[in-house]
Amino acid sequence: xRRQNVDDLLAFLAxxxxxxxxxxxxxxxxxxxALSHTVRALEERLGIRLLTRxxxxxxxxxxxxxxxxxxxxxxxQIDAGIAALSDLxxxxxxxxxxxxxxxxxxxxxxxxxxxxxxKYPEIxxxxxxxxxxxxxxxxxxxxxxxxxxxxxxxxxxxxxxxDFRMAVVGxxxxxxxxxxxxxxxxxxAHTCINLRLPTYGGLYAWEFEKRGRELKVxxxxxxxxxxxxxxxxxxxxxxxxxxxxxxxxxxxxAGGRLIRVLEDWCAPWSGYHLYYPSRRQPTPAFALLxxxxxxxx
Numbered sequence: 001x002r003r004q005n006v007d008d009l010l011a012f013l014a015x016x017x018x019x020x021x022x023x024x025x026x027x028x029x030x031x032x033x034a035l036s037h038t039v040r041a042l043e044e045r046l047g048i049r050l051l052t053r054x055x056x057x058x059x060x061x062x063x064x065x066x067x068x069x070x071x072x073x074x075x076x077q078i079d080a081g082i083a084a085l086s087d088l089x090x091x092x093x094x095x096x097x098x099x100x101x102x103x104x105x106x107x108x109x110x111x112x113x114x115x116x117x118x119k120y121p122e123i124x125x126x127x128x129x130x131x132x133x134x135x136x137x138x139x140x141x142x143x144x145x146x147x148x149x150x151x152x153x154x155x156x157x158x159x160x161x162x163d164f165r166m167a168v169v170g171x172x173x174x175x176x177x178x179x180x181x182x183x184x185x186x187x188x189a190h191t192c193i194n195l196r197l198p199t200y201g202g203l204y205a206w207e208f209e210k211r212g213r214e215l216k217v218x219x220x221x222x223x224x225x226x227x228x229x230x231x232x233x234x235x236x237x238x239x240x241x242x243x244x245x246x247x248x249x250x251x252x253x254a255g256g257r258l259i260r261v262l263e264d265w266c267a268p269w270s271g272y273h274l275y276y277p278s279r280r281q282p283t284p285a286f287a288l289l290x291x292x293x294x295x296x297x
Contacts, residue, residue, distance in 0.1 A: 008042040009071055011035055012050055016060045016068055092284045093122035099134045100127060100145035102228050103245045104272045108161040108293065109145065116292045123285045131226065132198045137277055142286060148270035154278060160293040161272040167246045168206070168266070169258040173238035180261045181241075184208045184217045187262075191240035192219035196226045206243045209267035219243075271295060 014024040015035065025032040043050050050064035060068060100109055105127055113125055128141075136144045151157040168187075181187055187206065195204040203224065205216040221240045225231050228248055235242035235249075236257055246266075252258040274293055282290070 008038050010075065011038045012042055013068065013072060013075060015039060015051065015058060016064060019058050021058060092120045092288050094283060094285045095124040095126060096286055096289055097126045097141045098143050098145065099130050099136060099141050101131055102129050104145040105129050107247055108272050112292045116289065120288065143274050143276040145272050145274055148273050151273050151275045155275040156278050157273040157275045158290055159271055159295045160274045161295055162297050163268040163271050165246045165266045165268050166243055167249055167260050168241055168243055168262045169235055169249050169260050170241045171236055171238040171257065172259060174240065175259060184215045184262060184265055187217050187219050192221040193231050193234045193240045193242040194219060194221055194224040195231065196224050208265040210265045
């Protein structure tokens with residue numbers, strides 16, 4: 001169908017509905033004379049009169065009524081379809097893709113997700129655990145999670161977690177034959193459980209700070225993992241010392257299954273932040289996600 005026919009049919013339907021060229025013109029945002037010309041042109045192309053005009057009223061002819069019955073419902077369906085899309089835009093629904101490190105996913109994202117998804121079943125969340133500093137724009141993520149100082153300046157950042165500390169831990173069985181290290185340098189004489197991170201070009205150097213003095217120590221051991229659970233299991237088995245988020249080993253420390261060392265060298269780290277491009281137009285679902293994650297401590 002030609003665009004002209006669509007426009008002319010819409011003009012005719014508006015006049016027929018309002019029973020007035022004046023009201024229909026105001027509704028369509030055109031002049032009364034232009035609207036009258038459009039309807040007359042449609043009648044001339046069809047070769048039949050569609051409206052009966054008097055000085056006081058406008059009414060569809062029999063042909064006009066037939067045309068209304070045949071094409072009117074189709075335009076109504078189009079309007080309903082567009083309205084449905086508008087409703088979807090306003091309704092919390094859709095898929096949100098987030099990239100985050102493993103600890104952030106465990107400690108911050110999952111607790112918030114479980115409540116949010118229960119309340120809004122039409123929101124889907126995809127969390128990809130990745131230790132790399134992923135370019136969320138290039139990888140088509142909606143958002144990422146990093147420590148505060150790692151977020152690029154051109155991103156919007158929302159704090160989603162408190163400051164936290166790391167902990168150096170080992171099993172009692174490990175310390176039965178080895179002295180406890182008194183400073184980070186002594187870790188080089190210990191068997192340690194390593195973490196491999198792509199962004200660090202290999203094995204992660206354990207980070208320490210005390211009274212403004214910062215140290216990074218590259219440790220050695222028989223085991224290398226890239227997740228938290230296996231490092232915890234290896235530490236519990238007495239395979240070596242592990243460097244882990246404090247909250248991930250609290251229960252084991254309280255139960256005596258692990259022993260903490262070098263606590264005075266483990267300064268707080270800045271909390272996790274959700275970040276996303278400043279040009280991103282938040283959907284209702286994304287706005288709900290941000291609000292659910294926002295740190296209020």
